[in-house]
Amino acid sequence: MPVYTKIEKDKHILFASIRLMICVGHADGYIGNKEMDRIHEIVNSEHFTLKERQxxxxxxxxxxxxEVIVEDLVAMTQxxxxxxxxxxxxxxxxxRKLSPSETKEIARIACLIGISEEKQHQVEEWIREGIVWRERWKDIVGE
Known part of the structure; x- marks a missing residue:
């Protein structure tokens, strides 16, 4: 297993994260414009080689x-x-919405990278609480 500097490891994780974000974006059948724009924004804000961009x-x-993307993933901390x-x-x-197919794809990826079901549940609950909080905030400020 190759040894990476902290910067190399972070870039490798970011690259894999973007590739997995694309998987999640496609989970509901197609990747939408907002998802595509966000991925382009991330890619353009980082220094990726021409090969990586391709x-x-x-x-x-x-x-x-x-599974193919996770195979090449560097060892990661919890x-x-x-x-x-x-x-x-x-x-x-x-x-602004979370489809069942996206949730299922995220859970599948979480299993592949070695996140326990308990931790997955905790993250999912935290995300859902954040969605509720954001909606309440919209009510408070009248948006």
């Missing part, structure tokens, strides 16, 4: 199975795995 653009048109799961939910919620 892989990401190819994934947008022809998404890979999460915290890094949970942050990745949170990012997947963030991508799924970009259109």
């Amino acid at each position: 892989i990401l653009m190819d994934d947008m048109d022809y998404p890979k199975r999460p 915290a890094e795995k949970l942050v990745m799961m949170r990012k997947l939910y963030h991508m799924a919620l970009i259109d």
Whole structure:
């Protein structure tokens, strides 16, 4: 197993996260404009090689199975795995709704990267509480 610097490891995790976000974006049958725009925004804000950019653009048109992406993932700490799961939910919620197919895909990816069912449940509850809180805030400010 290769040894990575902290910066290399973080970039590798980010690259895999984006590829998995694309999987989540496609979970409900197609990747929407908001999801595509967000992925482009992330990709353009980071320094990726031409090859990496080509892989990401190819994934947008022809998404890979999460199993294939996770195979190449560097070893991650529990915290890094949970942050990745949170990012997947963030991508799924970009259109302000969470479909059952997106939830199922995130759970599948979480299993693949080694997050226990208990931790998955905790993250999902935290996400759902955040959705409720955001809706209450809209009521408070009258939006």
